[in-house]
Amino acid sequence: MVRFFGILVGLFFSGWLLVSFVLGAKEFITNPPEKAVYYDYHLDPKDVSFASDGPLGKFDRQQLQRGFQVYKEVCAACHSLRLVAFRNLAELGYNEDEVKAIAANWVIETPDVDPNTGEMSTRPSLPADKFPMPFANDVAAAAANNNAIPPDLSLITKARTGGAPYLYSLLTGYEEPPTDLPEAAKPGPGLHYNPYFANLNLAMAQPIVADDQVSYSDGTSATIDQMSKDVTAFLVWTAEPKLEERNQTGWAVIAFLIIATILAFMSYQSIWADVKVEKKKKA
Amino acid sequence: MSFPWAKEYTPTTAFGQWMDEKLPIGRLVYNSLGAGYPTPRNLNYMWNFGSLAGIFLVVQIVTGIILAMHYAANADIAFDSVEHIMRDVNGGWMFRYAHANGASFFFIAIYMHIARGLYYGSYKAPREMLWLLGVVIYLLAMATAFMGYVLPWGQMSFWGAKVITGLFEAIPLVGKPIQELLLGGFAPDNAALNRFFSLHYLLPFVMAGVIILHIWALHIPGSNNPTGVNVKGKQDTVPFHPFYTAKDGWALGLFLIFFCLMMFFLPNALGHADNYIPANPLSTPAHIVPEWYFWPWYAILRAFTFDFLFIPAKLLGVLAMFSAILVWFFLPWLDTSPVRSGTYRPKMRIAFWILIVATIILFICGGAPAEEPYVMLSQVAGAYYFAYFLIILPLLSRIEKPLPLPNSITEAVTGKPLEKAS
Numbered sequence: 001m002v003r004f005f006g007i008l009v010g011l012f013f014s015g016w017l018l019v020s021f022v023l024g025a026k027e028f029i030t031n032p033p034e035k036a037v038y039y040d041y042h043l044d045p046k047d048v049s050f051a052s053d054g055p056l057g058k059f060d061r062q063q064l065q066r067g068f069q070v071y072k073e074v075c076a077a078c079h080s081l082r083l084v085a086f087r088n089l090a091e092l093g094y095n096e097d098e099v100k101a102i103a104a105n106w107v108i109e110t111p112d113v114d115p116n117t118g119e120m121s122t123r124p125s126l127p128a129d130k131f132p133m134p135f136a137n138d139v140a141a142a143a144a145n146n147n148a149i150p151p152d153l154s155l156i157t158k159a160r161t162g163g164a165p166y167l168y169s170l171l172t173g174y175e176e177p178p179t180d181l182p183e184a185a186k187p188g189p190g191l192h193y194n195p196y197f198a199n200l201n202l203a204m205a206q207p208i209v210a211d212d213q214v215s216y217s218d219g220t221s222a223t224i225d226q227m228s229k230d231v232t233a234f235l236v237w238t239a240e241p242k243l244e245e246r247n248q249t250g251w252a253v254i255a256f257l258i259i260a261t262i263l264a265f266m267s268y269q270s271i272w273a274d275v276k277v278e279k280k281k282k283a
Numbered sequence: 284m285s286f287p288w289a290k291e292y293t294p295t296t297a298f299g300q301w302m303d304e305k306l307p308i309g310r311l312v313y314n315s316l317g318a319g320y321p322t323p324r325n326l327n328y329m330w331n332f333g334s335l336a337g338i339f340l341v342v343q344i345v346t347g348i349i350l351a352m353h354y355a356a357n358a359d360i361a362f363d364s365v366e367h368i369m370r371d372v373n374g375g376w377m378f379r380y381a382h383a384n385g386a387s388f389f390f391i392a393i394y395m396h397i398a399r400g401l402y403y404g405s406y407k408a409p410r411e412m413l414w415l416l417g418v419v420i421y422l423l424a425m426a427t428a429f430m431g432y433v434l435p436w437g438q439m440s441f442w443g444a445k446v447i448t449g450l451f452e453a454i455p456l457v458g459k460p461i462q463e464l465l466l467g468g469f470a471p472d473n474a475a476l477n478r479f480f481s482l483h484y485l486l487p488f489v490m491a492g493v494i495i496l497h498i499w500a501l502h503i504p505g506s507n508n509p510t511g512v513n514v515k516g517k518q519d520t521v522p523f524h525p526f527y528t529a530k531d532g533w534a535l536g537l538f539l540i541f542f543c544l545m546m547f548f549l550p551n552a553l554g555h556a557d558n559y560i561p562a563n564p565l566s567t568p569a570h571i572v573p574e575w576y577f578w579p580w581y582a583i584l585r586a587f588t589f590d591f592l593f594i595p596a597k598l599l600g601v602l603a604m605f606s607a608i609l610v611w612f613f614l615p616w617l618d619t620s621p622v623r624s625g626t627y628r629p630k631m632r633i634a635f636w637i638l639i640v641a642t643i644i645l646f647i648c649g650g651a652p653a654e655e656p657y658v659m660l661s662q663v664a665g666a667y668y669f670a671y672f673l674i675i676l677p678l679l680s681r682i683e684k685p686l687p688l689p690n691s692i693t694e695a696v697t698g699k700p701l702e703k704a705s
Contacts, residue, residue, distance in 0.1 A: 002616040003677040010673025013603055014666040020589045021662035028655050055548040083366050151560075155366070158551060159559035198569065239559075242369070242376045249377065250547025257543060261536030268529040275324060275521060 037185045041178065043195040045165040048229070052236050055251070058244055059237055061093040066216055067234025068092060070227050073214050074207050075153065076107070078145060080133045083154035084238050087127040091241060099127050108132045146190040148203035157232070158239040164232050169196040171228040174206040285314065286321045286505070288517040315502060321520035322527055323508035325696050329399040330506070330527075331534040336392035337494060338535060339385055344487050346382040347431075350375075354434065356480035358473040361436035362561040380550040386428050387553045388542045390576035393421060402635055404623030405507040411615040413500040418611045420493050425577070425608075427486040430479040432574055433471070437558030442571045444471040444479070450584070453598040470564065510695045511623030512688055518701060519692040570652050578649025579642050580604050582661040583668070585653050603665070610672045617672060620680035627686040634675050641667040 051060040068089065071081070086103035094102065109122035110129045125132060134150075135141035141149045157164045177186055177193040187193045191201040208231075212222050220226060237243070292313040294300045303310055313319040353372050355364040368375035397417070400406055406414035429447060433440045448471070451461045467474030505514060514520055521527075545552065553575060557568045573581055587600035610617075625632045641664040648661035689695035 002613055003619070006610075006613060006617050006673045006677060009606070010669050013606065013669040014674065016589075016591055016599065017586055017662045017666040017669070020587065021659055021666070023589055024655070024659055024662065028659065033655060083363070083370065088370075155559045159556055161556045163556075246376060246380075246547055246550070250543065253543050253547065254540060257536060257540045261533060261540060264529070264533035264536045268533045271525050271529045275526070 037182045038200045041181060041185065041195055041200055042198070043169070043173070045162040045169040045196060046172070048165050048168050050164055050229075050233050050236060052233065052243055055247055057247060060233065062218055062220075063230050063233045064092045064237050065094070066214075066218065066220060066227075067230035067232070067237075069216070070208070070214050070231040071153070071234055074227075075231065076131075076134065078134055078141075078150040080135075080150075080152045081131040081154050081238060082133060082152050083130070084241075085128060085130045086125060088241060092237070096127075103127050103129065106132065108134055146203055150204070153235055153238065155239045157236045164236050166196065167235060168228055168232040170194060170202075171208055171232070172225060173197075285319070285502070286514065286517070286520065288520075289314070289321050290318045290522060292317075292319055315498060316528070317524045318522040320502065320505075320523040321514070321517070322506050322523045323514055323519060323692055324521045324526075325508050325510065325692050326506065326527070326530075327509050328534065329395065329403075329509075331531055331538075332392045332395040332399065334531045335535060335538050336389060336396055339389040339392055340487065340490060340494070342385045343382060343389060344491075346378045346385060347484070347487070349378050350382055351484060354480075356434070356477050358436060358476050358562070361434065361476060365435045380546045384542065384546040384550060384553060386431065386574070387545075387576065388538070389424065390428070392538070393424060394576070397421065398639070401638075402625040402632075403507055403509060404511055404618070404620075404625070406611075406615045407618065407623050408615065409504040410500075410507060413497060413504075414615060415612060416493055416497040416500055418608070420490055420497060422608065423486050423490045423493065427483060427490065428574065428576065430483040430486075432558075433476065433479045434483060435558060436476060436562045438560040438562055438566070438568050439555045439558040439571070441471055441562035441564065442568055443573055444475060446571055447573070448475075450601045450604075453595065453601045455598070471562075507623065508692060509624060509626065510689055510692055511627065512690075512692055512695070515691045516693070516701050572650055575646075575650060578647075579645035580607060580649070582645040582649035582657075583607050583665045585649075586658065586661040586665045588658060588662075603669075607665075607668060610669070614672060614676075618676040618680055620683065620685070622685040622688065627688055628679075628683060629686060630683045631676070631679055634671060634679065637667060638671045641665075641671075 051058055051063065071079075086099055086106075089099050089102060090096070103125040106125050110125045110132045112121055112123045113119070114121040135144065138149050151159075157167055160166050162169075173194045173196040174192060175195070181193075185200055187201040191203060192205050193200060194202045208224050208227050211224060213224075214222050214227055216222050240246075292303070292307075292310040294303045294309065299309060302308070310319075350368060353364065353368045353375060355361060365379065368379050370376075372378075400414065400417070429443070433444045444466075448462050448465045451465065452458045454461065463469060465475070466472075467478055508514075555572065572578070581604075584600040584604040587596045587603060590596050591599055620628065620631070622628055625635055644660055644664035645668065648657040648664070651657040691701040693699070693701045
């Protein structure tokens with residue numbers, strides 16, 4: 001009985017899937033689906049490497065400091081960094097006084113309540129504070145940015161397929177739209193052409209526009225490419241601040257496991273030796 | 284049960300004897316996982332995945348309990364509490380990555396364990412109950428993993444919850460009330476997140492309980508083996524300890540190396556970038572995909588693109604997706620061949636490997652966007668999946684001529700008959 005009903009159910013599901021396949025294939029041949037207009041123009045992220053790549057990756061602290069400077073002078077006007085605190089900057093090599101000064105001098109102050117009146121107010125930031133938000137709320141952010149809310153950058157290199165290379169490509173990928181671009185894919189008002197962006201048109205204008213937009217104090221030449229790379233490296237750190245700790249722990253754990261596994265394998269071999277000898281006699 | 288030659292537990296200390304009279308827990312362990320459990324001597328490495336799955340359940344429970352100490356199941360702060368674990372909790376990043384990747388490695392182990400059961404006929408008499416309990420464990424694991432993925436409250440968490448609970452909507456009449464009951468509302472929100480967290484904490488312990496039944500049911504007939512031939516004498520077996528504890532031990536080391544390579548060096552490779560974006564009910568991700576271990580079932584769900592008479596395609600997809608797993612419950616009675624092991628079933632063996640290929644195709648299609656050629660591929664592979672269990676196995680059992688079986692496990696291993704083997 002089970003088998004009888006089983007075969008009926010099987011014939012139904014398998015049969016209908018095959019009928020669907022034939023119907024779908026017929027539709028596919030007679031009426032092939034059109035590719036989205038942007039398909040031919042979209043580009044994969046550029047090939048770019050960072051000091052933090054791979055299992056041996058470490059942060060280049062000089063680069064992170066330069067990247068922080070780019071964030072501070074270019075990105076921070078619109079993009080929040082709400083999961084990172086000023087105190088975390090000590091990991092970039094700043095000392096305690098420098099962190100205090102960065103927090104106290106940050107252009108946007110931290111929202112607070114006036115201790116005397118209880119009124120809403122702001123105060124200079126302390127190292128324990130998270131980076132304050134550039135806009136009071138999403139409505140204000142959208143209103144100031146042509147209805148597009150600038151995303152928070154704390155996790156951006158983990159929150160986009162393609163990761164850091166994608167972000168770097170996006171920052172350096174702005175260009176004039178190709179002349180043969182179909183009308184539907186042309187940037188609308190307030191949008192900017194960038195072949196690395198999913199639908200080619202992005203609300204953010206090119207943020208890093210000219211060499212020496214930021215003056216580096218360590219003598220590095222501030223080209224567009226260098227600044228884009230530096231800020232990307234900084235945002236790899238904000239997304240995964242424990243990356244170095246993770247890599248180092250990983251190697252220690254794997255070294256331990258390899259030794260433990262070899263020992264376990266040897267004990268397995270010796271325990272099974274007698275049984276295996278019997279097996280070999282077969283040959 | 285046990286075989287008559289099983290070693291008898293003899294407590295060596297006065298305390299051991301005292302305990303053995305009051306609560307013989309030492310005897311229980313000795314007879315289940317110790318020297319008191321005679322195990323076929325010819326188990327290959329496919330038999331290691333059961334203990335690996337069990338160990339990974341323990342890894343998940345331990346890391347999960349620690350994460351629950353810092354996680355906040357509230358839609359407003361769940362996402363940030365996960366980032367708090369990643370940034371500010373000592374070693375928090377390690378526990379979270381171990382838990383996230385541990386789920387994947389649990390499923391790798393459980394899939395290998397199921398595939399081994401399918402090939403070597405471990406579902407056949409007298410092990411039907413063992414198999415049925417295994418399917419229950421798998422269903423519990425799926426529910427637990429799905430709800431766990433919702434907890435970080437990222438974009439894929441939210442939209443995954445919306446799509447999966449939306450499946451129940453396809454059921455006529457009662458579908459909508461069931462969906463609202465599951466979510467505690469009309470869309471995933473705080474009520475859904477809270478009940479998912481509660482159940483995500485509960486179900487692993489239910490699983491642990493069913494696993495105890497699963498091991499109990501295993502010890503009635505004893506383990507199957509690659510020949511599928513019953514144990515006939517003492518020489519066919521070795522005591523579980525130290526023989527299989529040693530083999531499981533070194534295989535565990537190897538499995539942990541792969542696990543740690545993933546969790547320390549590619550911790551986000553098995554996840555989805557969108558889940559690092561906080562849940563936003565107003566913004567739908569371009570491609571909503573579940574975790575990789577659900578891809579074959581997701582492909583079957585989406586393979587139904589045409590209504591059948593009055594049954595809408597979506598309902599067909601939902602029925603097929605659940606049937607694809609529920610069919611396993613009937614497997615012991617669908618496959619009537621008296622021969623267990625695929626090694627001695629030339630036709631079944633070919634059909635089995637085509638099933639593996641079909642499942643891999645479904646896996647690839649489930650992770651891909653719902654476009655051609657993936658939909659057509661999943662229709663063909665899905666048709667074979669159902670045909671294998673419901674048509675091919677029942678018919679094959681009648682027409683197939685199995686190869687001659689060895690007289691005993693000992694003979695298969697040493698080439699000498701059981702009685703004369705030294």
